[in-house]
Amino acid sequence: MARVRRLLLFLCSIILSCFPVLIPAAVVTLDSIEIFTTHEWLPMKPAVYFRCNGENRTFLPDVKEKHVVYTFKGVESWQPLTELPGIKCKRCGFYEKDALSDDTFDEWEFCASDFTKPDSKYTHFKDKELNATFLCPECTPHGNVSDNSSRPKEDSTGMHWAVTAAIIAVVSSVSIVGLVAAYKYWQKRKRQQEQARFLRLFEETDDIEDELGIGPLSHVV
C-alpha cells in the first residue's frame, strides 16, 4: 500500500507543478508616464524604477524631467514591465532610487481586471506624484470588446483556454491510467508474495514431515 501512496503523491506533485505553467500570465507594458515631482532635494536627475513585490526593479532610463509626458512603443529594452497572473493582483509601484532609502511615487494593487477599457489601457494617476498608462491586450475581458480590430485576439485567447483544457484533460487521464496500473501491479505483487509464502509454508511442512518420518499420507488431506 505504501508503494501506491508514494506513487499517488508523486503524480499529484507532477500535476501541481504543471499548473503554474497552465495559468495564463498577461504581459503588461508601459505606454506612457509623467512624473509631477522628483523626491530629490538637490537639483539631481531622478532614477525612476518600477517594481512589483518580489520581482526585480525595472529602471526607466528616459524619465528624467517632471511635467514631461514620456510615451513608449512597448518594445524598449526594459519592456515588458511585468506580467499579471489571471486572477491574483500584484503589489507594484513606482519608486525613485535614493542614496539612503528609496522614495515612493505610489504603490498599489495592480490587477489584470483594471484593464477594463476596450483599448486595453489602464491609467494610474496619483495627485502631485505621477500619471502612468499601462497597456495589456491580454488583460481585457473578451466579453465587452466591440470593435473588430480586437477580434483575432479574442479568438487566440479562446484557443489558449482550449489548449489549457486539453492539457489538463490529458494529464488527468494519464494519471488515472497510471494509478490503475499501479494498483493492478501492487495487487499482482501481493498475490505473488502470498503464493510464495504459502509455498514456503508447504516446504517447511514437508521438511517437518520428512524429519518426523511421516509419509505422504497427510498430503491427501
Ligand SMILES: *[C@@H]1O[C@H](CO)[C@@H](O)[C@H](O)[C@H]1NC(C)=O
Ligand atoms: C532578477 O535579476 C537576476 C539577476 O540580474 C536574474 O538572475 C533573475 O532571473 C531576475 N528575475 C526575474 C524574475 O526577472
Ligand SMILES: *[C@@H]1O[C@H](CO)[C@@H](O)[C@H](O)[C@H]1NC(C)=O
Ligand atoms: C494621464 O495620462 C493619460 C495618457 O497620457 C492622459 O490621457 C490623461 O489625461 C492623463 N491624466 C491626467 C490627470 O493628467
